[in-house]
Amino acid sequence: MTQRANLAFFGLLVMLLSSFVFATAANAIPATTKVGDVIEVQLSQLNPTQPSIGYDQVFYKLGRFQVDLKKQFDEICEANGQKGLESFNEQSVQADRDSFSCKEAIGSRANEMKTVVLAPDNNYYLTDGHHTFNTFWHMQGGGSTFPIHVVVTHDYRELADMQAFWQAMQQDGNVWLFDLNNQAIAAEQLPASLGMENFANDAYRSLMYFSRKVSWAKPKQPVPFLEFYWAKELKPLIDLGNYDLSDMDSYVQAITDAADIILNLDTDSLGGSGLSAVEMGQMKEFKAKTLSKLQTEKGKLFYSLAYKAQQ
Structure with missing residues (x-):
């Protein structure tokens, strides 16, 4: 290799190393970050702590945002x-907060915001949201670099390694390590990034979203992954393969049949949570009015199915 080639190669190597160091520094958690802080991150910086989502729930928001720009900025x-x-x-x-105004300052309602924890690998792990x-990743004006604020709930950076981190996360209930069949998975099997294509589609998780206030309601102090515990409980009890979840009438029937099961559940450890069905939000009676509202032209299920039909 000639001297000129050597110099060119060395220059390229320095440039690549510099880029790596810059990227690492840019993504690193500031040493001063602590529990309770409201911090700004980009969506690409957040590591998931669950292997699946309910696609139909995301479809509802994406479908509504298409026709209701005000709702998008409100969210x-x-x-x-x-x-x-x-x-x-x-x-x-959407990504320029100076181009629109909100009712209160950033972080004014920190108890209602999405949450992250800090890990020994100096990364953020998303525990709610x-x-x-x-x-936000898939909406118009969103994407991997979309900026958002989150609240830090735990700082695990002093743990010895990531194995100790995942053990602590399980003990604190901050990770969901079950697949679509209620089988345990390893932390290494979690998605590496947000983006729907990285997650399995859990139809039971969507079912619980649309069933909210029909047969169950979120408790005042819900446990992390609340809907997943419900979904885990329901999977052996109702087969969603018997319904056409692209059809309004069939989807409504699934919600109705699930409601009958939910309202009659008698368990002290719903989905393995250690909490009873009542403690997890079981309602006393079926709310037909709420179910009816889902089906209107401005209802959640209407928007979800309309968006799904476009895919």
Whole structure:
């Protein structure tokens, strides 16, 4: 190799190493970050802690955002702990917070925001918000670099290694390590990134979303992965393969049949949670009005099925 070639190769190597160091520094967690902080991240910086999502839930939001731009900006404000949208216009850009205004300052409602933990590998792990942030990833104006604020709930950086991290995450209930068949998986099998294509589609998780306030309601202090515990309980009890979840009437029938099961469950450890069905939000009676609302032209199930039909 000539001297000129050697110099060119050396220059390229330095450039690549510099880029790597810069990228690593840019993604590193600042040493001053602590539990309780409201921090800004890009969606690409968040590592998932569950292997699946309910696609139909994400489809609802994406379908609604297509026809209701105000709702889209409202959701962004809410996710940033700002209560909701104050004002926007035709020039407003989803990723540019200076182009629209929210009702409160960032982090004003930190207890309602999505959450992350800090790991020994100096990365952020998302513990709540997989559906919302997958929506932001795929929506118009979103994407992997979309900026969002989250709340730090745990700092595990002082643990010896990632094995100790995942053990602590399981002990604290901050990770869901079950596949679509309720079989345990290893942490290494979790998705490496947000983006719906990286997640399995759990139809029972979507079922629980649309069943909310029909046969169950979120408790005042819900456990992490609440809907997954419900889904885990229901999977042996109702076969969604018997329904056409692209058809409104069939989907409504699935919700109705699931409601009958939910309302009659008598267990002290729903889905292995250690909590009873009542403690996990079981309602006393079926709410037909809520189910009816899902089917209207502005209902969640209507938007979801309309968007799904486009795919």
